[in-house]
Amino acid sequence: PADSNENGSHAKKDVFIRGCSxxxxxxxxxxxxxxxxxxxxxxxxxxxxxxxxxxxxxKMMENTNVRDEDKEKVDxxxxxxxxxxxxxxxxxxxxxxxxxxxxxxxxxxxAAPYCKTCKxxxxxxxxxxxxxxxVKGDKEFFFARASISGKAGKQMTFTFQIDSVxxxxxxxxxxxYGEPFGVAKLPSKRLASAIExxxxxxxxxxxxxxxxxxxxxxxxxxxx
Numbered sequence: 657p658a659d660s661n662e663n664g665s666h667a668k669k670d671v672f673i674r675g676c677s678x679x680x681x682x683x684x685x686x687x688x689x690x691x692x693x694x695x696x697x698x699x700x701x702x703x704x705x706x707x708x709x710x711x712x713x714x715k716m717m718e719n720t721n722v723r724d725e726d727k728e729k730v731d732x733x734x735x736x737x738x739x740x741x742x743x744x745x746x747x748x749x750x751x752x753x754x755x756x757x758x759x760x761x762x763x764x765x766x767a768a769p770y771c772k773t774c775k776x777x778x779x780x781x782x783x784x785x786x787x788x789x790x791v792k793g794d795k796e797f798f799f800a801r802a803s804i805s806g807k808a809g810k811q812m813t814f815t816f817q818i819d820s821v822x823x824x825x826x827x828x829x830x831x832x833y834g835e836p837f838g839v840a841k842l843p844s845k846r847l848a849s850a851i852e853x854x855x856x857x858x859x860x861x862x863x864x865x866x867x868x869x870x871x872x873x874x875x876x877x878x879x880x
Contacts, residue, residue: 741786741799742799742801743799743800744802745764745800745803746808748808748812750802751812754798754800755798755827755830758830760798760830761829763798763826764826764827765778765799765800765801766816766818766822766836767802767804768805768809768877771877772877773841774821777841777842780843781842784799797851798827818836819878821877822838822839823837824837824850825837828854833860834854834864835860835862837864846864849867
């Protein structure tokens, strides 16, 4: 047919495509091909697997027989790749694998996709993690952000008794340290004091929760 490439110069016996998008046309007619062979290889033309670290890892995993523990290590590497300062957690299993089993000193920022305050303080939380690691040199302290959306998220809120966001929870050597507490803005005197107390080796002091926080017009989101 006139509107197809069935019999065109680039036709393939087992492929029949009606029409042609501009990217396809550009690749076929403009992008330089590998003239040293009869292959269809194009110099420097990126395949989708080259665009994403995670896609590369996934492809490797599909083509390789690996043990479950190796898959867990790869999954951790993918998460770190997303952000070098903060690890994103999606479930209680993630908290167990990244914090409890590793006996980490950690702070977890619980957030929800629909929480405006969570979105506004996320860049500040990332800055806080970066300064802690790069400026203060505290490479071992673990910063994480947990999404409470979906069934796995509800399990986390039930387990840690979280009724609103943003909420922060600390861990000392993999064990819960103190209780969850709310923060409506960053920097936060309450959060800074809690982390300082954790790192000092002292027991949890509930009076930290009495430190005044908040700012006019800024509210935490109550969970349903």
